[in-house]
Amino acid sequence: MRTSIRKTKTMTCLLANSLFVKSSIASFQSPKPSLYLSDAFCTFPTGFCNSNPRCSRRWFCSSSRTMEWISYLSQLEAAEIDETLMGPLGFSVDQLMELAGLSVATAIAEVYRSSEYSRVLAICGPGNNGGDGLVAARHLHHFGYKPSICYPKRTPKPLYTGLVTQLESLSIPFLSVEDLPSDLSNEFDIMVDAMFGFSFHGTPRPPFDNLIQRLASLHNYDQTHQKSPVIVSVDIPSGWHVEEGDISGEGIKPDMLVSLTAPKFCAKKFRGPHHFLGGRFVPLTIVDKYKLCLPPYPGTSMCVRIGKPPQVDISALRENYISPAFLEEQVEADPFNQFHKWFDDAVAAGLREPNAMALSTAGKDGKPSSRMVLLKGVDKDGLVWYTNYESKKAHQLSENACASILFYWDGLNRQVRVEGSVEKVSEEESEQYFHSRPRGSQIGAMVSEQSSVVPGREAFHRKYKELEDQFSDGSLIPKPKHWGGYRLKPELFEFWQGQPSRLHDRLQYSLVEFITNKFSFLVTSLKELKIAVFFSELIKVGVCSRKSQKLFHSKILVLLLLQAICYTEISEYLHAWRR
Numbered sequence: 001m002r003t004s005i006r007k008t009k010t011m012t013c014l015l016a017n018s019l020f021v022k023s024s025i026a027s028f029q030s031p032k033p034s035l036y037l038s039d040a041f042c043t044f045p046t047g048f049c050n051s052n053p054r055c056s057r058r059w060f061c062s063s064s065r066t067m068e069w070i071s072y073l074s075q076l077e078a079a080e081i082d083e084t085l086m087g088p089l090g091f092s093v094d095q096l097m098e099l100a101g102l103s104v105a106t107a108i109a110e111v112y113r114s115s116e117y118s119r120v121l122a123i124c125g126p127g128n129n130g131g132d133g134l135v136a137a138r139h140l141h142h143f144g145y146k147p148s149i150c151y152p153k154r155t156p157k158p159l160y161t162g163l164v165t166q167l168e169s170l171s172i173p174f175l176s177v178e179d180l181p182s183d184l185s186n187e188f189d190i191m192v193d194a195m196f197g198f199s200f201h202g203t204p205r206p207p208f209d210n211l212i213q214r215l216a217s218l219h220n221y222d223q224t225h226q227k228s229p230v231i232v233s234v235d236i237p238s239g240w241h242v243e244e245g246d247i248s249g250e251g252i253k254p255d256m257l258v259s260l261t262a263p264k265f266c267a268k269k270f271r272g273p274h275h276f277l278g279g280r281f282v283p284l285t286i287v288d289k290y291k292l293c294l295p296p297y298p299g300t301s302m303c304v305r306i307g308k309p310p311q312v313d314i315s316a317l318r319e320n321y322i323s324p325a326f327l328e329e330q331v332e333a334d335p336f337n338q339f340h341k342w343f344d345d346a347v348a349a350g351l352r353e354p355n356a357m358a359l360s361t362a363g364k365d366g367k368p369s370s371r372m373v374l375l376k377g378v379d380k381d382g383l384v385w386y387t388n389y390e391s392k393k394a395h396q397l398s399e400n401a402c403a404s405i406l407f408y409w410d411g412l413n414r415q416v417r418v419e420g421s422v423e424k425v426s427e428e429e430s431e432q433y434f435h436s437r438p439r440g441s442q443i444g445a446m447v448s449e450q451s452s453v454v455p456g457r458e459a460f461h462r463k464y465k466e467l468e469d470q471f472s473d474g475s476l477i478p479k480p481k482h483w484g485g486y487r488l489k490p491e492l493f494e495f496w497q498g499q500p501s502r503l504h505d506r507l508q509y510s511l512v513e514f515i516t517n518k519f520s521f522l523v524t525s526l527k528e529l530k531i532a533v534f535f536s537e538l539i540k541v542g543v544c545s546r547k548s549q550k551l552f553h554s555k556i557l558v559l560l561l562l563q564a565i566c567y568t569e570i571s572e573y574l575h576a577w578r579r
């Protein structure tokens with residue numbers, strides 16, 4: 001496709017503009033919602049509670065930040081579980097420590113990006129809690145952070161000396177207590193408190209008493225609105241009573257607590273914004289024996305947030321996009337090739353569902369609707385997705401066959417907008433794709449009466465089950481008449497690359513602009529042709545010399561040639577468009 005490319009440097013905040021929320025929304029009177037069949041993209045969230053039927057130790061806590069049903073352990077139980085894991089259950093301390101430290105590092109990385117919080121100080125104690133801190137520091141190094149370690153009471157066991165050697169081989173600096181800068185706030189963004197865990201008792205002895213005090217006093221900076229490092233406590237905020245919490249009220253107030261195995265009783269007193277659970281190794285025997293209620297871990301994650309995420313000031317949410325410049329010289333002449341290039345980048349970056357796109361349509365009333373759908377094909381003819389032909393989008397497209405598609409690839413700071421006209425794909429194409437889908441999805445499409453109010457999930461599931469039984473012999477599941485694909489034929493592509501300070505790069509390919517440019521060329525050249533013909537007529541009647549006559553003839557020839565090229569380009573384009 002031949003198109004014109006236009007580049008716009010913009011200083012507006014593209015996302016903030018489009019996501020602006022009106023505060024008057026609260027006054028909107030909503031009737032009781034009906035249960036609708038959802039659009040294809042939406043996946044049902046997996047339950048958070050693993051609903052252990054054997055769980056009787058539910059903790060109902062009034063704190064809005066704490067999960068209502070999670071189990072908490074006493075100091076004795078924590079020590080017992082530790083012994084059982086490393087005794088009859090066959091775990092080694094190295095294994096558990098590695099998984100615990102990895103959980104801490106992943107929880108940190110989930111909340112505090114290395115681009116903003118790179119400088120980490122891990123203060124490690126003499127026991128296993130200190131070991132977790134050493135392991136977490138190693139993983140954080142590999143995640144792109146710059147950790148330093150303060151490890152004043154080293155344990156001369158092979159496990160710990162090995163961890164130290166591993167860190168030294170990565171050139172991670174070890175700082176003595178004396179070497180620590182007098183103002184920790186200036187030097188570090190994250191303080192990992194890995195001094196004491198569930199075996200702590202009494203009051204902290206030197207040098208940890210002083211180190212704990214220094215961490216506790218960091219919060220004074222908050223009060224003076226200076227930037228202070230965030231504190232991440234491993235398993236227990238060091239110095240807190242394992243069950244009673246911060247008895248004096250003057251202890252460490254961590255911003256993040258990563259409870260390991262299960263939270264200990266003191267965690268009920270945690271008031272920071274980020275409470276995570278790590279240590280994804282608890283076997284069912286332990287769950288049963290201690291009647292634990294623990295949340296399931298999402299996907300392959302090593303940590304899970306427990307407690308509500310903090311309330312945020314939406315207006316303060318902003319990202320400074322750091323990405324390479326996106327210049328005209330670098331782009332493909334054909335927007336489809338450019339799209340493929342960026343799509344491949346999104347796949348290579350491991351982004352989840354890079355084919356997820358927001359589809360916006362509007363019916364004859366002009367009121368737009370958007371929803372996420374999945375791109376299922378792209379070639380020179382356009383972009384294809386499949387859906388229910390009785391859905392709202394289908395209804396709107398029947399009234400107004402134009403749509404806008406938006407891809408947002410977060411990890412790459414990229415957005416692609418595609419606009420154009422839409423038509424149904426052929427029945428054969430829909431049939432072919434329908435039968436390539438998993439049988440469950442094929443039955444789902446038969447069950448679905450999308451965008452209609454359903455009596456309830458029960459009826460919906462019953463129908464699914466009936467059809468599943470009907471086709472359990474593996475026979476061909478017929479494509480429902482109301483199911484098929486759409487193809488958007490692009491008229492405009494806009495590629496957006498986020499840049500620092502909102503100086504984003506946008507490159508636009510516009511077919512309309514291409515045609516407009518070509519026509520304006522034709523009009524100008526026709527005018528010139530008329531003038532040239534007029535003068536060559538004058539020559540015929542002897543008004544001009546023979547020399548000028550030759551000049552006008554060659555001009556006429558050149559103009560005719562250019563016009564022919566222009567006509568060919570336009571007809572090629574129109575032909576491609578009508579395909």
Ligand SMILES: NC(=O)C1=CN([C@@H]2O[C@H](COP(=O)(O)OP(=O)(O)OC[C@H]3O[C@@H](n4cnc5c(N)ncnc54)[C@H](O)[C@@H]3O)[C@@H](O)[C@H]2O)[C@@H](O)CC1
Nearest residue numbers: 082096097100127128129196197198199201203204205235
């Ligand atoms: N399943 C589990 O039980 C797991 C436990 N792990 C970690 O292991 C921790 C428990 O480890 P440990 O049992 O080694 O104990 P800690 O790391 O909690 O601390 C024990 C050390 O602290 C010293 N200590 C205790 N009270 C003190 C005080 N008042 N002043 C100065 N020093 C004091 C002790 O002499 C001992 O050297 C957990 O909190 C957790 O971080 C993880 O590594 C993996 C799994």
Ligand SMILES: [K+]
Nearest residue numbers: 193196234236
């Ligand atoms: K700790």
